[in-house]
Amino acid sequence: METVIIQETDPEISDVLYAVLKQEGFRVYALSESGPDVLELIGQAQPHAIMLDYVLSDKDSACLCSEIKQRYPALPVLALSCNSDISEVYRTVGFDGYIAKPFNLDDLFRILRGFIPES
Numbered sequence: 001m002e003t004v005i006i007q008e009t010d011p012e013i014s015d016v017l018y019a020v021l022k023q024e025g026f027r028v029y030a031l032s033e034s035g036p037d038v039l040e041l042i043g044q045a046q047p048h049a050i051m052l053d054y055v056l057s058d059k060d061s062a063c064l065c066s067e068i069k070q071r072y073p074a075l076p077v078l079a080l081s082c083n084s085d086i087s088e089v090y091r092t093v094g095f096d097g098y099i100a101k102p103f104n105l106d107d108l109f110r111i112l113r114g115f116i117p118e119s
Helices: 011-023 036-045 060-071 086-093 105-115
Strands: 003-007 027-031 049-053 077-081 097-100
Touching: 003 011, 003 036, 011 027, 011 105, 027 036, 036 049, 036 060, 049 060, 049 105, 060 077, 060 086, 077 086, 077 105, 086 097, 097 105
Parallel strands: 003 027, 003 049, 049 077, 077 097
Antiparallel strands: none
C-alpha cells in the first residue's frame, strides 16, 4: 500500500485530502503543523510522497522541504498552494511538483500518480 504524508494547515482541506486518498487506497498520515513531527513521521512511516502546505510569505514549508530533501533526496515532495505563481516558484524552493488549490480530484490523482505509480 502506498503511503502519503500530508501537512496542511486548513483542517477542511486536510480532511478532504485524507478521505479521498484513503478511498483511493493510500495509507495517509495528516498533520496540521510543519516541523520536527513531519521529519519524525517520515522515518517511521516511510512514505512514497509528501504533500506540504506552501505559503509564499512563510519560509517554514520551504525550509522543511529542504530538510526533507537533505535526508531523503529520492522522496517526492509536493507543494499544496493557492498562490497564483506556485507554478513558477515551486522548483526554485526545492519541491518536485505542486498541486494548486483549489484542486480537481482528477488532477490531484494524476499528479500524485506521476510520482507514485500504482503497484
